[in-house]
Amino acid sequence: MTLPLDRERGPTGTHDFIFGSWLNGLGATAVRMAGAVPEPVRNIIRALPTQPPSFALARVLDRVLLPHLDAEIRLALSGRAVHVELQDLGLRLRLQLNARGFGLAPSQSTPAVTIHSTSVALWRLARGVDDADRLFFERALVMEGDTEFGLLLKNTLDAIGPLWG
Numbered sequence: 001m002t003l004p005l006d007r008e009r010g011p012t013g014t015h016d017f018i019f020g021s022w023l024n025g026l027g028a029t030a031v032r033m034a035g036a037v038p039e040p041v042r043n044i045i046r047a048l049p050t051q052p053p054s055f056a057l058a059r060v061l062d063r064v065l066l067p068h069l070d071a072e073i074r075l076a077l078s079g080r081a082v083h084v085e086l087q088d089l090g091l092r093l094r095l096q097l098n099a100r101g102f103g104l105a106p107s108q109s110t111p112a113v114t115i116h117s118t119s120v121a122l123w124r125l126a127r128g129v130d131d132a133d134r135l136f137f138e139r140a141l142v143m144e145g146d147t148e149f150g151l152l153l154k155n156t157l158d159a160i161g162p163l164w165g
Contacts, residue, residue, distance in 0.1 A: 128162025
C-alpha cells in the first residue's frame with residue numbers, strides 16, 4: 001500500500017501512526033507510573049539535570065504543537081522561557097520557542113511563566129479530556145508569572161484543541 005505524500009510530514013498517515021497510537025499508549029503508561037512514584041524517588045528526580053527531559057519534550061512539541069502555530073503566534077511566544085513542574089514526578093522542564101522550534105531555555109533564564117501541574121492533568125489537557133479552564137478552577141493546573149503571556153499561551157492551546165485524540 002502506498003500512502004499519499006504530504007510534503008511537510010512525509011507519507012500521509014505516518015505522523016498519526018507514529019505519534020498517535022504509539023505515543024498515546026506510551027503517554028498513558030507514563031502517566032499511570034507517575035502516580036506511583038514514591039517521595040524518595042521524586043527527591044532524586046528533582047536533583048537531576050533538567051536538560052534531558054526538557055530536550056525530549058521539545059522534540060515532541062516540535063512534532064505535535066509547532067505545526068499548529070502560525071508565524072504571528074510563533075513570534076509572540078518566541079524567546080520567552082516556560083518552566084513546567086510535574087509535581088507527581090518531581091520533574092522540572094525548561095522550554096523556549098525560537099526560530100528553529102522548541103528548545104531548552106537557558107539555565108539562568110527567568111521564566112515568563114511557570115506551570116505547576118501533575119502529569120495526569122497535563123495528559124488530560126493534551127488529549128482534550130479536560131480543558132484548561134476546568135483544570136485551573138480545580139487547581140490541578142497553576143500558572144505563575146506574566147499574566148498576559150500566560151493567557152496568550154492558554155488561548156493558543158485552547159484554539160488548537162487536543163494534541164492527541
